[in-house]
Structure formats: C-alpha cells, structure tokens
Amino acid sequence: MxxxxxxxxxxxxxxxxxxxxxxxxxxxxxxxxxxxxxxxxxxxxxxxxxxxxxxxxxxxxxxxxxxxxxxxxxxxEGLAQNGVLHPLQQAFLENGAFQCGFCTPGMLLSAKALLNENPHPTEDDVIQAIAGNLCRCTGYTRIVKTILAVAQSNP
Ligand code: FES
Ligand code: FES
Structure with a gap:
C-alpha cells in the first residue's frame, strides 16, 4: 500500500x-x-x-x-558543509583510508556516531564502533588510525 x-x-x-x-x-x-x-x-x-x-x-x-x-x-551527502569536507572526510582523503571507497560512506557515519557520543575514544572504542562496517580492501589499519587522529584533534 x-x-x-x-x-x-x-x-x-x-x-x-x-x-x-x-x-x-x-x-x-x-x-x-x-x-x-x-x-x-x-x-x-x-x-x-x-x-x-x-x-x-x-x-x-x-x-x-x-x-x-x-x-x-x-x-x-550531508557531511560536507558549504563545500567544505567534514574533518573525517578530509582525514580519510589525506591518509588514504580507503581504496575502492564502497565502504567509506558507512565507515564515515559510524565514525561520526562514535565521535558524537565519545569525542575521545580509545583504539578499542574505534574498532568496536566500526565492527559492523566491512571493508574488503584496506585491512582497517588506516581507517582506525585516521578516526583516532580526528578524535585527537577534538578539543
Ligand atoms: S546493505 Fe545494509 S548492512 Fe549491508
Ligand atoms: S575501501 Fe573498498 S571496501 Fe573498503
């Protein structure tokens, strides 16, 4: 219906x-x-x-x-504001935290949800936050490091 x-x-x-x-x-x-x-x-x-x-x-x-x-x-599509990439997007780009990019939108949003709730996560927190996001290309290391780097720049 x-x-x-x-x-x-x-x-x-x-x-x-x-x-x-x-x-x-x-x-x-x-x-x-x-x-x-x-x-x-x-x-x-x-x-x-x-x-x-x-x-x-x-x-x-x-x-x-x-x-x-x-x-x-x-x-x-709502992460960038006024043509400026969100810090997570910028960091993924600069650190090469993706290859084919298929998982990237979901990764970015899981990372954002984590940082909304916990601006200063540990490595384990990051790993847990993206545990439901599969990536066939990167081996996750750069993704985890990139999310941690963005978290470290949080006040
Ligand atoms: S498409 Fe929704 S979890 Fe895989
Ligand atoms: S970058 Fe290809 S699936 Fe994650």
Whole structure:
C-alpha cells in the first residue's frame, strides 16, 4: 500500500509517496537519488548502508522508511558543509583510508556516531564502533588510525 511520508534528511524535508514496505535505503537511493548510501548485503551484515538516525548509526537496509519519519537522518551527502569536507572526510582523503571507497560512506557515519557520543575514544572504542562496517580492501589499519587522529584533534 502506498503512503506519503515526510523525511528529514541532511536538514532538508522530503515528501515522498512510497510503498509502505520500502526500506530507508531503497527510498534514499531509488526515490530520492541519494546514492552515496551504498547497498551491499541488504540484510544488516556489511554496514555499507549505514546512516545516522538522531545521531545513532543504523543500517538503513533494515529500517522501513515509514519508521524514519520524525527523526533527523544524516547521510554521507550531508557531511560536507558549504563545500567544505567534514574533518573525517578530509582525514580519510589525506591518509588514504580507503581504496575502492564502497565502504567509506558507512565507515564515515559510524565514525561520526562514535565521535558524537565519545569525542575521545580509545583504539578499542574505534574498532568496536566500526565492527559492523566491512571493508574488503584496506585491512582497517588506516581507517582506525585516521578516526583516532580526528578524535585527537577534538578539543
Ligand atoms: S546493505 Fe545494509 S548492512 Fe549491508
Ligand atoms: S575501501 Fe573498498 S571496501 Fe573498503
């Protein structure tokens, strides 16, 4: 059954008519063209589809879009502000913390959720925060070091 819903994504309100069974991931990518959020496993295992919902990292492939109404949704498209990359994005770029980049949007958002909650995480905290984000390319070392480096620049 179709329903018109309103989603607050990256500070913008979107009204969209969707089938009630659509996931947030499907609505982001297919209805709204926000393809920065990646579709990997589509079953909650890889973290490629991670977005923030009221600041918390969630796999958007497991969440019905209708249940994201009334929440603040942040996708990778909302990280840069006024053409300036978010410090995490800048650091990933400078430190080569990605190769193919498929996992990167989800990694960035899991890292952001961690730093929202804990601005000064330990290495173990970082490893735990990205435990649900699979990366086939990097071996994780640069990713962990990069997130820690950004955390160290926090006041
Ligand atoms: S696509 Fe959602 S966890 Fe893999
Ligand atoms: S950089 Fe390729 S999957 Fe992580």
């Amino acid at each position: 179709k329903q018109t819903i309103e989603l607050n994504i990256n500070g913008n309100l979107y009204e969209v008519e969707i089938d009630q069974r659509r996931t947030l991931l499907e609505v982001l990518r297919e209805n709204l063209g926000l393809t920065g959020t990646k579709k990997g496993c589509d079953e909650g295992e890889c973290g490629a589809c991670t977005v923030l919902l009221d600041g918390k990292a969630v796999p958007s492939c497991l969440l019905l879009a209708i249940h994201a109404q009334g929440k603040e949704i942040l996708t990778v």
